[in-house]
Amino acid sequence: MIKAGVLSDTHLCQPDKNYLRNCIKAFSDCEVIFHAGDLTDLSVLEPFANKKVYAVSGNMCNFETWKTLPEKRLVELEGITIGLTHGAGSRTNIEDRVFEAFPDADCIIFGHTHLPVCYNYGPVLLVNPGSFQAVSRWGGPGTYAILTIDNNSVRGKIHQL
Numbered sequence: 001m002i003k004a005g006v007l008s009d010t011h012l013c014q015p016d017k018n019y020l021r022n023c024i025k026a027f028s029d030c031e032v033i034f035h036a037g038d039l040t041d042l043s044v045l046e047p048f049a050n051k052k053v054y055a056v057s058g059n060m061c062n063f064e065t066w067k068t069l070p071e072k073r074l075v076e077l078e079g080i081t082i083g084l085t086h087g088a089g090s091r092t093n094i095e096d097r098v099f100e101a102f103p104d105a106d107c108i109i110f111g112h113t114h115l116p117v118c119y120n121y122g123p124v125l126l127v128n129p130g131s132f133q134a135v136s137r138w139g140g141p142g143t144y145a146i147l148t149i150d151n152n153s154v155r156g157k158i159h160q161l
Helices: 017-027 042-048 063-068 091-101
Strands: 002-007 032-035 052-055 072-077 080-085 107-109 117-121 124-128 143-150 153-160
Touching: 002 017, 017 042, 032 042, 042 052, 042 063, 052 080, 080 091, 080 153, 091 107, 091 124, 117 153, 124 143, 124 153
Parallel strands: 002 032, 032 052, 080 107, 107 124
Antiparallel strands: 002 143, 072 080, 117 124, 143 153
């Protein structure tokens, strides 16, 4: 069994004490981390130095981060194919666009909208962890997701900080 932490839209130039505390609280028992973009700076990944990290760039990332990380990636864990992207454009049809980007994925992780979602659309688990730093324009709490991968299946759940 693999337990994976999922976060997005941290929008930080560097990790601060609150971010570090929240990373420990949310992801201490996760061995894998997915960051769905808008890290802003690569230093945001430093708290996960002892974990396997998969990350993508987002529209708010600085040049170094944008140059270092891909816009999307496909990962296989325990027989589960996971598509990871930040997403872009209007939130009204973002789910259609991420499905088009990963037509054969078992799970698709995206960000950009700051609105957490976690549900199955047919056989595909669709996950947007929301904004980890609570930068939602609606003032919502910081949110993240935890994925559990085992027996060729994946389950997810949204959590609040």
